[in-house]
Amino acid sequence: MDKRFENKVAIVTGGASGIGYAIVESLLEAGAKVVIADLNEQTMQEIEATHPGNVIAVKTNVTLEQDIEQLVNKTIEAFGQLDFAFNVAGASKAAVITDLTESDWDFTVDLCLKGVFLCVKHQARYMKDHGGGAIVNVSSLNAQVPMYAGTAYASAKAGVEMLTKNAALELARHNIRVNAILPGLVLTPLTSQLTNVEVIHEAYMERIPMKRAADPKEMAGPALFLVSDDASYVNGASLIVDGAWQTTGYPDLSKFF
Template identity: 40%
Template sequence: MSPNIKDLFDLTGRKAVVVGSGSGLGQASALGLADFGAEVIVADLNVEGAADTVRLIQEAGGTASPLAIDVTDTATVEAAAREHQDAEVLVITPGYNARKRLLDTTEDDFDRVIDINLKGTYRLMKAFGATMAANGKGSIVTFASFRALVVEPGQGIYAAAKAGVVQLTKTMATELGTQGVRVNAILPGSFETPLTTQIKNDTEWWDAYANKSALKRWAKPHEIAGAVAFLASDASSYVTGSSQLVDGGWMANDGRFEPKV
């Protein structure tokens, strides 16, 4: 007999570690998973932001607790994985961008973007992937970006890092699939978050982004939560190694001109 599809989205009794959930898309992801019943570990370097997210979840009747974590520190990441060996969901959202043309970047820019976006994801996937594989179950959701697929001037290092996240995601999906662990990437488009403040402060740049998508607008953070909940839950039990665009149709839309036809 087929299961009740609605029940497959239920995360009651499952622990979800959401890294980078003190603000932005990470916070929206944590709130969404809590709405579906998960016990959420709100992990962030920003302990005040993490506390705010915990408060929001608890005020809504959910269960959450904070966790200080630095994705650039392997020991911290490994300690978090040991502390939460029973986690069935890991969501990796931290991001950092140095918006400069390549000729203007420094090696410090390169190292920081790669260390947070790519190597930080690697550290978390490796540490939590090992415990999930040992437990025979789990879902890892990485955050790449539509910039993994298409770039613009000033996005080079970030785009390279996010493309690397996509490939790490595919690799771990193939390596841990038979051990009950699914691994998928989400590729957000133009979301209004602290990471896009620089664009918001430039009206021409901001409007150009809005007009490029098929929906002709920027996304709000909560609009990422449905994709996260789907990939975290049993509703996506046969989905692994995928790259889920949440981009308002950016990649589908040429965007240069709308002919009168």
């Protein structure tokens, strides 16, 4: 058994589903204690009950600063330390730019970008006074490749990529590494509404050289690598995990709108 994270404590936002949940599972397999920060109380409590003593669930809205402060405080109360953080929570409201409402822009940018800012701010505040740590922010291939009707989402994810670099610049002196993962297409509840539509699925597969979407576990491996000692000199990096999709560009989704 790989127990490389025994005696380590990690926060995972968005840990009740998809990529976040895959990271939670991999951390537990590696011996870490995990704090799940999500809106989905019921699922978090089920995970907590399955791993007594190793998981706590903290209901968190990542767009609210007081929730993030409480999340870090509860992590320290429960486990006494914070070594790693995975800022995964995200979702979007899609529309072409001429129809994109201010409230849909705010929803997407607050969740995907402001949420990551607030998390890194408070996670790093604790880490810098306690010897350091490592943080992974989940951005998207859409940080670098635009998507039809994705103005708010792609802009927010590009912001996460730069926020990650800026945080790495400022926090390296405190022994904190900050890196980003840019996933391509991953099979999760977030993407199933698109990938379940045959023609959209085919449009994606035409562009993805590996001809398949990723399993969420295929994001967890690279994410855990980035916080591990194997990545001790990786800092401020954007790790694209997309089956070579960035080499071909996004499909033209305009015909589906």
